[in-house]
Amino acid sequence: MVRDLVKTYPAARGRRGTPGTPEVRATDGISLDVERGEIFGLLGPNGAGKSTLVRQLTGLMRPDSGGVEVLGHDLVRHPERAARLIGYLGQESTALDELTVALAAETTGRLRGLGAREARAERDAVLGELGLTELAGRPLRKLSGGQRRLACVAAALVGERPLLVLDEPTTGMDPVARRAVWAAVDRRRAERGATVLVVTHNVIEAETVLDRVAVLDRGRVIACDTPAGLKEEVAGEVRVELVWRERAPLDVPEVAALRESAQASGRRWVLRLAPDEARAAVAAVTGGAAFAALDDFTLATPSLEDVYLALGGRTEGLVKA
Amino acid sequence: MSVVPAEAATGRRTADGRAAGPADAAPLAPRARLLPALGAVYRAQLSRARVARIPLLFVATFQSVGIMVLMRGVVDGGDEARAVVAGSSVLVVAFVALNLLAQYFGQLRASGGLDHYATLPVPPAAVVLGAAGAYASFTVPGTVVTAVAGSVLFQLPLTHLWVLAAVIPLAGAALAGLGAALGLLAPRQELATLLGQLGMSAALLLGVLPADRLPGPITYARDLLPSTYGVEALARTFDARPDWGGVAVDLTVCAAVGVVSLTVATWAYRRAAVR
Numbered sequence: 152m153v154r155d156l157v158k159t160y161p162a163a164r165g166r167r168g169t170p171g172t173p174e175v176r177a178t179d180g181i182s183l184d185v186e187r188g189e190i191f192g193l194l195g196p197n198g199a200g201k202s203t204l205v206r207q208l209t210g211l212m213r214p215d216s217g218g219v220e221v222l223g224h225d226l227v228r229h230p231e232r233a234a235r236l237i238g239y240l241g242q243e244s245t246a247l248d249e250l251t252v253a254l255a256a257e258t259t260g261r262l263r264g265l266g267a268r269e270a271r272a273e274r275d276a277v278l279g280e281l282g283l284t285e286l287a288g289r290p291l292r293k294l295s296g297g298q299r300r301l302a303c304v305a306a307a308l309v310g311e312r313p314l315l316v317l318d319e320p321t322t323g324m325d326p327v328a329r330r331a332v333w334a335a336v337d338r339r340r341a342e343r344g345a346t347v348l349v350v351t352h353n354v355i356e357a358e359t360v361l362d363r364v365a366v367l368d369r370g371r372v373i374a375c376d377t378p379a380g381l382k383e384e385v386a387g388e389v390r391v392e393l394v395w396r397e398r399a400p401l402d403v404p405e406v407a408a409l410r411e412s413a414q415a416s417g418r419r420w421v422l423r424l425a426p427d428e429a430r431a432a433v434a435a436v437t438g439g440a441a442f443a444a445l446d447d448f449t450l451a452t453p454s455l456e457d458v459y460l461a462l463g464g465r466t467e468g469l470v471k472a
Numbered sequence: 473m474s475v476v477p478a479e480a481a482t483g484r485r486t487a488d489g490r491a492a493g494p495a496d497a498a499p500l501a502p503r504a505r506l507l508p509a510l511g512a513v514y515r516a517q518l519s520r521a522r523v524a525r526i527p528l529l530f531v532a533t534f535q536s537v538g539i540m541v542l543m544r545g546v547v548d549g550g551d552e553a554r555a556v557v558a559g560s561s562v563l564v565v566a567f568v569a570l571n572l573l574a575q576y577f578g579q580l581r582a583s584g585g586l587d588h589y590a591t592l593p594v595p596p597a598a599v600v601l602g603a604a605g606a607y608a609s610f611t612v613p614g615t616v617v618t619a620v621a622g623s624v625l626f627q628l629p630l631t632h633l634w635v636l637a638a639v640i641p642l643a644g645a646a647l648a649g650l651g652a653a654l655g656l657l658a659p660r661q662e663l664a665t666l667l668g669q670l671g672m673s674a675a676l677l678l679g680v681l682p683a684d685r686l687p688g689p690i691t692y693a694r695d696l697l698p699s700t701y702g703v704e705a706l707a708r709t710f711d712a713r714p715d716w717g718g719v720a721v722d723l724t725v726c727a728a729v730g731v732v733s734l735t736v737a738t739w740a741y742r743r744a745a746v747r
Contacts, residue, residue: 209591211746223497230746234593235500245585249520261512262592264502313498 178204178214179370185363187222187313188340190347194357194455195367201350202242204367205318208348209239222313222346238263238312240320244291244303252294252302253278253287256309263310273309280338281305281331296323304332311343318350333360354455366459373462378455385453385461389429391422393436394447405435414460418446423457503593513594513602514609521610532567533614536560539680540622549626551707552682557622558706559680561636562643564614566675566699569648571668573607577655578664581744590745600738604652608644615640619706632709635719642726643702647675649733650698656740675699698729 178200185191193201206212208219210226210233219226226233247255256277260270278284281301291299300323307317315336321329337360339345351357357364358378365375374381393399395418401407409432413420424432429450436445504512521529543556580586589599616636623630651668658664678686678694686694694700705722708714 206587211587211590213746224500231593232500234591235503236498237591239587239591241584241587241591243584243587245580245583246588250516251519254516254519258512258516259588259592262504262509262589262594262598264504264593267508310501312501 178207180217181367181370181372183365183372183375185346185348187346188344189362190336190340190349190360192357192361192364193348193350193367194352194354194364194459196352198369199367200370201352201367202318203370205239205316205348205350209233209237209316235264236312236314238307238310238315240303240307240315240317242318242322244299247303247306248292248299249290251288251290252283252305255291255302256305259306260309263312265310270309274305277305277308277335280335281308282327297325297328300324301328301332304335308335308339311339311345313343313345315339315345315347316350317347319352320349321351321353321356329356336360354459357455364455366455366462368459368462374458381455381458382453385423385457387425388423388453388457388461389426390449390451390453390457391424391429391432392447392449392451393420393422393445394418395420395444396446397444400441400444403435403439403441405432406441409435423453423461501593504595504598506595506598509594509598510602510605513599514605517603517606518609521606528572529568529610529614532564532611533617535567536563536614536618537621539563539676540618540625543680544625547682552685553626554628554707554710555682555703556680557619557626557628557710558703559676560622561615561619561706562639562679562699562702563672563676564618565608565611565640565643565702566647566672566679568611568614569604569607569644570651570654570675570699571672572610573604573648573651574655574658574668574671575665576603576607577652577741578658578661578668581656581664582661586741586745596741596745597734597738600652600734600741604645604648604734604737607651608641608648611644612640623710628710629712632714635706635709638723639702639706639726642723642730643699645730646698646702646726646733647671649730649735649737652737653733653740656737656744679703698726698733701725701729 181200181204183191193204195201203212207214208221208226210230213230214227217227221233221236224232224236226236247259250258253274256274257270260273261267265273275284278287281304283298283301283305286294286298286302291302294302300321304317304320307315307320317336320336321332324332336347336349340347349361361378363375363377364381365372366381367373374384393413398418399406399410399415399420401410409420409422412424413422415421422429422432433448433450435441436448537560540556540560547553547556616633619633619636620630622628623633650671654667654671655664658667674693674697678690678697679699683691683694701722705719705726708719708722
């Protein structure tokens with residue numbers, strides 16, 4: 152395995168936000184190394200700088216400073232090479248919305264440099280792979296959000312590229328479609344050695360499909376490791392979730408004591424506790440007066456969301472589904 | 473500001489021990505060539521007509537036919553009738569190629585849809601020319617219907633209407649180029665829509681109303697509008713013995729404006745695609 156995908160943003164970079172708002176540092180000195188054949192994730196809430204980073208990587212936006220090197224090519228100096236190395240799935244589908252699924256995939260293949268016959272063959276193969284053959288003749292805008300997203304994934308996969316950059320590929324998809332997408336992505340990695348960079352704010356997906364993940368917050372990388380490695384940082388902890396019927400019974404002293412360390416959002420409390428503390432907390436809320444006010448509770452080993460919180464990130468915007 | 477060093481960012485860096493040099497750069501996939509890419513964009517854009525554009529094409533045609541019916545009470549044959557029929561026919565081209573294309577590119581740019589093309593190895597000219605060509609093609613049925621209906625309505629000869637085969641592509645190139653450039657240069661989507669609408673209104677007023685009824689300064693504006701030359705070329709051919717030299721000059725102006733505006737649009741696309 153050759154390690155030759157380097158993306159380095161050593162110095163400070165910033166880009167102006169829309170006029171009237173102060174300057175925003177969307178990516179603030181990000182350095183990352185991704186290995187060939189890896190499925191690498193960028194995880195973080197909305198506004199963390201994931202999409203900006205991806206736009207700089209794909210040549211859509213010039214970084215103010217810093218370098219981007221993909222498979223031995225300097226993409227800051229030669230941004231036009233990005234399109235010949237990277238298969239990109241953006242968040243927007245407006246360019247394809249009024250095309251049929253088949254034509255969207257075929258046209259994208261043609262514009263990726265395939266001949267007419269190759270483009271049609273790849274179109275059929277990818278539509279079959281993603282289970283879209285039945286929808287081939289339907290225009291994208293007539294499809295549901297998840298199906299439309301799937302059609303965009305199909306367009307992104309037509310025409311082989313050694314690096315796939317997928318910006319929230321599975322948004323709105325049902326589990327069957329998600330599985331099809333990850334199977335297709337994994338096949339490209341396994342059979343053709345493709346490297347995959349996935350932007351997501353879905354922690355569950357990040358844990359199951361990614362080899363390594365970089366956690367972004369406010370334009371910075373706050374951690375980068377395998378999902379398991381990241382979770383080790385909070386391995387000594389247990390996650391306790393309490394859902395109250397109406398409101399927390401703060402008149403119960405044990406509950407009032409927990410209030411301090413809980414992250415409350417409405418009726419839901421999330422606590423990260425040492426195992427014996429967790430046992431004591433569960434005992435307290437499942438007995439006596441507190442139990443009457445309790446709607447539901449769960450005990451779990453920590454997820455990437457807990458890692459994210461432990462690292463000091465903001466939790467809003469992370470999806471668990 | 474915190475910078476995560478590369479060593480901290482990857483646990484496997486030393487596991488394989490090899491750092492990549494420029495020597496093992498991956499091969500680049502081929503670029504899409506201009507003509508195949510143009511063909512693919514053209515075909516895709518044309519297919520959009522089925523989904524999204526047919527109602528608008530009807531509107532464009534009805535508008536022009538309606539204007540001719542209205543003007544029948546105002547003009548009394550001769551030169552003025554020719555101007556009305558020619559102006560209404562070219563108005564269809566202005567409506568679709570200028571107005572709708574400006575709106576389309578404005579919307580594509582505002583919504584980030586240009587990213588799709590910008591991340592494919594496709595020549596900018598292929599995207600602009602493919603879309604402009606498709607929009608010019610959308611105008612064919614409406615323009616032909618309007619020209620024939622107008623000729624019948626005002627009892628003009630149909631003999632030389634074949635000249636539409638030159639007028640539509642050349643006026644189409646000029647107006648679609650203008651529409652694409654406006655749509656891609658407008659800083660906001662609403663502005664692109666506004667400019668497209670204004671361009672079409674100008675083509676309507678300055679093209680359909682007979683020139684000698686316009687006040688002096690307005691006739692200069694009329695001379696500046698590329699659609700005027702398409703209108704004049706078509707109007708000349710309603711004569712029993714058309715001035716073919718004049719037609720050729722008018723169409724040459726259209727072609728020149730088309731080349732310039734499409735070049736500007738291609739430049740504007742390049743500029744809009746990478747921000």
